Amino acid sequence: MSDPRKPDSAEPSTHFGYQSVPESQKAQKVAEVFHSVAAKYDLMNDVLSGGMHRLWKRFTIELSGVRPGNRVLDIAGGTGDLARQFSRLVGPTGEVVLADINASMLKVGRDRLLDKGVAGNVKFVQADAEKLPFPDNHFDVVTIAFGLRNVTHKEDALRSMLRVLKPGGRLLVLEFSKPSSSLLGKAYDAYSFAFMPLAGKLITNDAESYRYLAESIRMHPDQETLKGMMVDAGFDLVTYHNMTGGIVALHRGIKP
Numbered sequence: 610m611s612d613p614r615k616p617d618s619a620e621p622s623t624h625f626g627y628q629s630v631p632e633s634q635k636a637q638k639v640a641e642v643f644h645s646v647a648a649k650y651d652l653m654n655d656v657l658s659g660g661m662h663r664l665w666k667r668f669t670i671e672l673s674g675v676r677p678g679n680r681v682l683d684i685a686g687g688t689g690d691l692a693r694q695f696s697r698l699v700g701p702t703g704e705v706v707l708a709d710i711n712a713s714m715l716k717v718g719r720d721r722l723l724d725k726g727v728a729g730n731v732k733f734v735q736a737d738a739e740k741l742p743f744p745d746n747h748f749d750v751v752t753i754a755f756g757l758r759n760v761t762h763k764e765d766a767l768r769s770m771l772r773v774l775k776p777g778g779r780l781l782v783l784e785f786s787k788p789s790s791s792l793l794g795k796a797y798d799a800y801s802f803a804f805m806p807l808a809g810k811l812i813t814n815d816a817e818s819y820r821y822l823a824e825s826i827r828m829h830p831d832q833e834t835l836k837g838m839m840v841d842a843g844f845d846l847v848t849y850h851n852m853t854g855g856i857v858a859l860h861r862g863i864k865p
């Protein structure tokens with residue numbers, strides 16, 4: 610009989626930051642990170658990006674081409690920055706679904722949107738990006754902001770997003786990426802591995818989650834690789850825009 614405490618050597622491994630872990634453990638480890646940071650997530654976003662995440666998200670909304678009456682899915686939507694703007698733009702005849710795998714992040718998102726008076730056209734759904742519980746050809750726009758990096762099987766998630774989009778619908782992937790100059794890359798490395806965990810320790814008493822953030826960014830596919838993955842998943846007209854010197858990239862693909 611096999612010893613259940615020993616890792617099953619037949620199981621494929623994946624990365625969790627710089628660690629190699631069995632695939633079945635990654636989602637749980639990611640969940641622990643977001644349960645731990647949920648309460649201070651918005652504050653940390655502003656501190657770590659110097660408020661720039663708001664500009665990156667604004668550009669995402671502009672490129673989505675969302676219109677009144679549209680149906681929008683924001684997957685890995687967390688505390689609802691994108692969902693809140695989409696709710697205003699689709700209006701009372703549209704619908705926004707904020708989906709996230711993590712109950713703590715969803716709760717912070719739901720409370721925050723209610724506090725800001727956003728109600729009526731937003732639904733909150735706990736869901737895994739790899740297995741979206743929505744019908745085929747359902748949404749005009751799907752977004753995933755700073756979420757794909759955390760997903761274990763990214764190809765499955767991209768195919769699932771393609772399935773739920775209507776033909777002609779748009780997927781927007783906002784994610785950390787690869788700085789376009791090596792000088793910027795070096796400065797960013799110093800910032801990420803020194804300042805991010807320190808700020809995490811001081812503000813959330815959790816340096817480890819912010820070390821994971823820095824490491825997971827380095828392990829995420831670069832601009833061209835992600836573009837290729839979107840093409841392989843079946844998206845058409847895939848393009849990307851670098852922002853802040855490639856520290857962040859916005860990929861867009863259309864469902865044929």
Ligand SMILES: C[S@@+](CC[C@H](N)C(=O)[O-])C[C@H]1O[C@@H](n2cnc3c(N)ncnc32)[C@H](O)[C@@H]1O
Nearest residue numbers: 643685686687710711714737738754755756759
């Ligand atoms: C860095 S936060 C981004 C939140 C928000 N989109 C934003 O830009 O502020 C990443 C989010 O991805 C969620 N997440 C991680 N893995 C996921 C998965 N497999 N499916 C859905 N959401 C996931 C986490 O729970 C977390 O809320």
